[in-house]
Amino acid sequence: MTMLTHWMEIKNPFHLKNYFMKFAPFFYLKNIHLLCAISLLFSFADTNIYAQSKKQNAADTALFFDSHFHLTNYVQEGISIQKFLSIMGTTTGRSTLFGIPLQQQWSYSNTGDFAPTYYLASDAPLYYYSFTDAYIAMTYRSLSANDQKRFDPMITGFNPADMYAADHIRRVLLLFPGVFSGIGEFSIHKEFVSSKIAGEVASLTNPALDRIFDFCAESGLLSILHNDIDMPFPKSGQDPYLIKQIVELFRRHKNTKIIWAHCGLGRIVRPVEEQISFLDKFLSDPTLSHVCFDISWSEVAKYIVRTPETIKATATLINKYPDRFLFGTDEVAPPDAEKYQAVYRSYQPLLAQLSAEAKYKLLKGNYTRLFDAARVSVRAWEKAHQNDSTVTVPVSTISSGTGD
Numbered sequence: 001m002t003m004l005t006h007w008m009e010i011k012n013p014f015h016l017k018n019y020f021m022k023f024a025p026f027f028y029l030k031n032i033h034l035l036c037a038i039s040l041l042f043s044f045a046d047t048n049i050y051a052q053s054k055k056q057n058a059a060d061t062a063l064f065f066d067s068h069f070h071l072t073n074y075v076q077e078g079i080s081i082q083k084f085l086s087i088m089g090t091t092t093g094r095s096t097l098f099g100i101p102l103q104q105q106w107s108y109s110n111t112g113d114f115a116p117t118y119y120l121a122s123d124a125p126l127y128y129y130s131f132t133d134a135y136i137a138m139t140y141r142s143l144s145a146n147d148q149k150r151f152d153p154m155i156t157g158f159n160p161a162d163m164y165a166a167d168h169i170r171r172v173l174l175l176f177p178g179v180f181s182g183i184g185e186f187s188i189h190k191e192f193v194s195s196k197i198a199g200e201v202a203s204l205t206n207p208a209l210d211r212i213f214d215f216c217a218e219s220g221l222l223s224i225l226h227n228d229i230d231m232p233f234p235k236s237g238q239d240p241y242l243i244k245q246i247v248e249l250f251r252r253h254k255n256t257k258i259i260w261a262h263c264g265l266g267r268i269v270r271p272v273e274e275q276i277s278f279l280d281k282f283l284s285d286p287t288l289s290h291v292c293f294d295i296s297w298s299e300v301a302k303y304i305v306r307t308p309e310t311i312k313a314t315a316t317l318i319n320k321y322p323d324r325f326l327f328g329t330d331e332v333a334p335p336d337a338e339k340y341q342a343v344y345r346s347y348q349p350l351l352a353q354l355s356a357e358a359k360y361k362l363l364k365g366n367y368t369r370l371f372d373a374a375r376v377s378v379r380a381w382e383k384a385h386q387n388d389s390t391v392t393v394p395v396s397t398i399s400s401g402t403g404d
Contacts, residue, residue: 060093060364061090062090062091062092062093062094062364063091063092063344063363064091064092064093064327064344064363064364065092065093065094065095065327065363065364065367065368066092066094066095066096066327066328066329067096067224067259067294067296067326067327067328067367068096068185068224068261068294068296068297068326068328068329068330069095069096069097069098069328069329069330069331070098070099070100070185070330070331070332070333071084071097071098071099071136071139071333072099072100072132072135072332072333073100073117073118073332073333074100074102074103074104074117074118074119074126075103075104075106075115075116075117076099076100076103076129076131076132076135077117077333078099078332078333079333079334079335081097081139081140081142081143085147085150087334087336087337087340088150088340089337091337091341092340093150093364094149094150094151094152094367094368094371095150095151095152096151096152096153096154096181096182096224096328096371097136097139097140097151097152097153097154098132098136098153098154098155098156098184098185099132099135099136099156099157100129100132100156100332101128101129101130101132101156101157101158101186102119102126102127102128102129102193102197103126103127103128103129104116104117104118104119104121104122104124104126105122105124105125105126105127106122106124107122107123107124110122110123110124111124119192119193119196120192125196125197125198126193126196126197126198127197127198127199128157128158128159128197129157130157130158130168131157132156132157133155133156133157133172133176134176136153136154136156137153137172137175137176137179137180140153140179141176141179152181152182152371152374152375153179153180153181154180154181154182154183154184154185154224155169155172155173155180155182155183155184155221156183156184156185156186157172158183158186158212159199159202160186160187160188160202160206160208160209160212161199161200161201161202161203161206161208162200162208163207163208163211165208165211165212166208166211166212166214166215169183169212169215169216169221170215170219173219173221173378173381173382173385174382174385174386174388174389177379177382177386178379178382180221180378181221181222181371181374181375181378182216182221182222182223182224182371182374182378183212183216183221183222183223183224184223184224184225184226184259184261185224185225185226185261186224186225186226187202187225187226187227188202188203188204188209188225188226188227189202189204189227189228189242190226190227190228190266191228191266191267192267204227204242204245204246204248204249205245205249209249210249210252210253213249213252213253213256213258214253214256216253216256216257217253217255217256218381219377219378219381220373220374220376220377220378220380220381221374221377221378222257222258222259222370222371222374223256223257223258223259224258224259224261224294225258225259225260225261226261226262227242227246227260227261227264228242228264228265228266229242229243229263229264229265229271229275243278246260246264247282247288250287250288250290250291251287251288253290254287254290255290256290257290257292257370257373257374258290258291258292259291259292259293259294259326259370260291260292260293260294261294261296261297261328261330262294262295262296262297262299262300262330263275263279263293263294263295263300265297265299265300265303266299267299271303276313276314276317279293279317280317280320283317283320283321283324291324292323292324292325292326292366292370293324293325293326294325294326294327294328295325295326295327295328295347295362296326296327296328296329296330296343297328297329297330297343298330298342298343298346300330301343301346301347302346304347304350305346305347305349305350311349311350311353312353314350315350315353315354318350318354318358318362319354319355319358322355322357322358322361322362323361323366323369324366325361325362325366326362326366326367326370327344327347327362327363327367328343329341329342329343329344330343331343351363
């Protein structure tokens with residue numbers, strides 16, 4: 001088959017473009033006129049991708065896909081998956097599915113007979129709760145094949161300050177093949193939470209986090225990371241060192257697909273000075289092109305829709321970088337559809353100022369692209385490692401007391 005006849009059989013414009021770029025020098029030497037015609041074709045191909053995506057999803061009447069949803073709360077209680085399906089109805093087409101990796105301790109000496117269900121309701125510590133991964137996996141497996149297609153379960157039950165965290169993630173994949181699409185939401189620096197967790201405090205510079213992201217790159221797992229963009233109540237002129245550390249982390253892991261949750265904002269962690277300028281610079285940096293942002297959480301929405309100026313500035317940014325933002329609710333075991341859809345409703349002023357392309361990608365398109373790619377990559381990794389043992393024995397060292 002000649003290169004020309006091979007080219008004519010390629011249907012996908014993305015594949016066509018990649019194929020042409022590979023063999024462009026050969027075309028140029030012998031087919032200069034054809035080269036000009038194909039170059040013109042590419043100018044239309046890229047602009048048609050959005051239209052093709054819309055056409056392929058014409059039957060999809062959902063308002064949004066949810067990139068950030070917790071089925072259970074801080075005491076590992078929540079709603080059933082069947083109730084969540086009912087809440088989703090036809091409004092939510094697809095959703096991530098994860099619990100919360102932390103358990104709030106009920107300390108009788110602290111709260112007495114009052115049983116806290118939220119981390120702000122007690123001074124007692126939080127601790128990592130790994131069983132959440134098994135619970136999410138079994139919940140997902142209880143669904144029909146058609147209903148499973150609507151969910152992307154995520155692994156969260158690991159301690160990111162533990163060098164064994166990556167081993168836990170690997171073990172979960174091998175124990176529950178065909179289930180998970182990514183990891184997270186997991187937190188490094190989070191207002192009020194980080195200081196409550198028992199044990200070593202997580203850090204952006206801890207090599208345990210590097211091991212986690214290295215494994216995500218190997219397996220194709222998508223990562224949802226919560227890390228505040230700044231410390232709560234920073235003093236005037238204080239160096240926003242978290243920004244420097246997280247950018248360095250992202251650059252060390254260019255092969256890991258990452259969603260930075262909430263654009264780095266929190267309940268009291270407000271946008272840093274010149275937040276839009278920072279995000280614009282971040283998004284234009286080719287060394288950070290593997291990182292996207294979600295605008296989940298009602299606390300984030302309050303910053304974005306606060307004034308006509310903040311709405312316009314955010315809409316301009318999303319319109320400029322339509323491939324880099326995802327919608328999410330960040331709801332935790334909502335009791336009904338009204339509560340679940342509240343964040344979506346609050347964003348109506350923002351959505352009204354987005355282009356048709358940016359709105360579609362924010363609400364559904366970018367979710368589909370990222371999570372579908374993760375599904376393919378992770379399933380391929382699982383197949384290649386299906387005969388691996390789920391129990392790995394660390395290499396003996398003198399420091400572990402088992403070496404020579």
